[in-house]
Amino acid sequence: MARDAARPRRPTIEDVAALAGVSRGTVSRVLNGGASVSPAALGAVRRAIQSTGYVVNHHARSLVTHRSQSVAFILSESQDRLFTDPNFGTLLRGCTQALAEHDLPLLLSVAGSEQDRRRVARFAAAGHVDGALLVSACYGDPVIGDLAGHGVPVVACGEQPGDSVPLAYVAADDRGGARQMVSYLRAAGCARIATITGPLNRPGGPQRLAGYRDVLGEVAPELIAHGDFSEESGAAAAAELLQRAPDLDGLFVASDLMARGAIRALARAGRRVPGDVRVGGFDDSSAAVTTDPPLTTIRQPWARISAEMTRLLLSQMAGEPPAAVILPTELVRRGSA
């Protein structure tokens, strides 16, 4: 087989040592930072590594260090909603990049079903990864407790309250962002501002509703409809709101994707945006620029979120206790409000 011919035998640390005229130990020292290695030896080893094309064998190293040098990115979410939401992709990309800078490969685990979740938890708890980034789990997701409980460093995206183990997380200031948007709508002259919430058992859901209430106080229940962050649910919720409160003139939607659905539903009902109804979204995902008119929304700082998640994970892996980070949001004015 060509494969065997092409891979005669990978050079080992011993080969490098022999070529450099030093011992295994010295090569190992060079590989791990080069402390207390003479300049001569260091040079020789570097040259030997170059000329043999040596690459460390992670498995051998991990076997003794007990660290796998990789982290899992766990997407705990029903399959279909998974990659339709542009936020996932943005986050995944950011984390891959941030981890790559630390030479940490990212293991992608999709845990859609309960069974998947158990499989993934077992895998991570078995020490196959040094830590995990957890995304979009519902509150109280057992996978979380399992991992953090087993002493695996975990950082979640979004707050995870009601969990016994203190869980590190990074989140945008959902509540504050919602306040920003609703205040903005009111300042723009809206008198009857409705909202479409996300699922209240998922990160971001309750906080954005709370922000809405912070500004408007106790609003009439007919002004609040619930979605599940998907585009279709946004359209359905908007139709429902129009039924219940035909006089609404402002609409705060808890995600861009739902906002896109809502705008479509409004158009279908003959309402002009922003003429009749001003619409504000949340996320500033790629969906925000594909609505007509483009969506005024709250920007989540995804790049910083992924960077902070990675930083927090690394610090936990280094033994620091779990921490939480809340990042500020920003209002992005486009055409819809």
Add this chain to the structure above:
Amino acid sequence: MARDAARPRRPTIEDVAALAGVSRGTVSRVLNGGASVSPAALGAVRRAIQSTGYVVNHHARSLVTHRSQSVAFILSESQDRLFTDPNFGTLLRGCTQALAEHDLPLLLSVAGSEQDRRRVARFAAAGHVDGALLVSACYGDPVIGDLAGHGVPVVACGEQPGDSVPLAYVAADDRGGARQMVSYLRAAGCARIATITGPLNRPGGPQRLAGYRDVLGEVAPELIAHGDFSEESGAAAAAELLQRAPDLDGLFVASDLMARGAIRALARAGRRVPGDVRVGGFDDSSAAVTTDPPLTTIRQPWARISAEMTRLLLSQMAGEPPAAVILPTELVRRGSA
């Protein structure tokens, strides 16, 4: 640290052996299929595994077997276009799932820059993964030759012609699909059918243009515009076409995302779809249902594509030679044509 307390010492194969009253070797045999192990021993070992909560140490195993039991999913694409295109997500999800069924974790590598590509290639060639799924590389991407040349099993998504090493790939029948769509447009009465192509140095690009030409023969150059698969490029190309050939009444766009842009551009120019211009897309990605009107398009069988890619990779990992698979497409009628 809590972490150390929670992980006293993971049970090893030796612990299991002791508890089951057998030797290491026997436990290992059970772990690897249980051939020539007496029923009594098998039962005892299984019970011991249960009660100790033993999980194999991949690193130790990999060290001796020289297989890492994981595969890389390499996205060789400029950063920004990466996750905006819903196709990537769909494919990634499909592959993750298909691999999970074989208990193979997926290592996600994003190789946006030339430097990234080298890093990723080195990583994969170093034997850290048993194989790689390659997505959206431009033709002649050096990363490909490197890997396949080093004897790493690779399966690409989309044809990779012009490469010296025979490379396994899975693709939808791009040319046939394009023919289907263009024929459909013509049968619907379109007399001046223009096209917006994808980049001609990327999988799918040239084939879809070829399919268009198969049906229409040598068309006037003003009917052909080029995009890069992104939504914006679709809008720009459509505007350009409208300029050059104001009388066009049919438009075949080589991706849904570009089609969405094109439809927006047409609307802006006052053309009604499908009244004035019938528009056909390609992909049937999630973008197809978010256009107005919904997009008539060619469905790429993503689920089968990921399944076939995985199957091909596994077969190559088992020593089979690389093969290619072309999957049929299907026309999906919606409102735009």
Add this chain to the structure above:
DNA sequence: CCCCGTTTTGGGAGCGCTCACAGTGGCGTT
């Protein structure tokens, strides 16, 4: 009852690495 072929089993060797420890030698002090 012994012999021989066939399961089944035990355990040594070794995968490639890190870690700890025991040198080795150069150099400044007393």
Add this chain to the structure above:
DNA sequence: AACGCCACTGTGAGCGCTCCCAAAACGGGG
């Protein structure tokens, strides 16, 4: 000149597993 110190280097042990070979156990014939 003898000593201690320090920077550096070599080496044995061992991480947890699989592989392989030889030994043990088991049966069925002769």
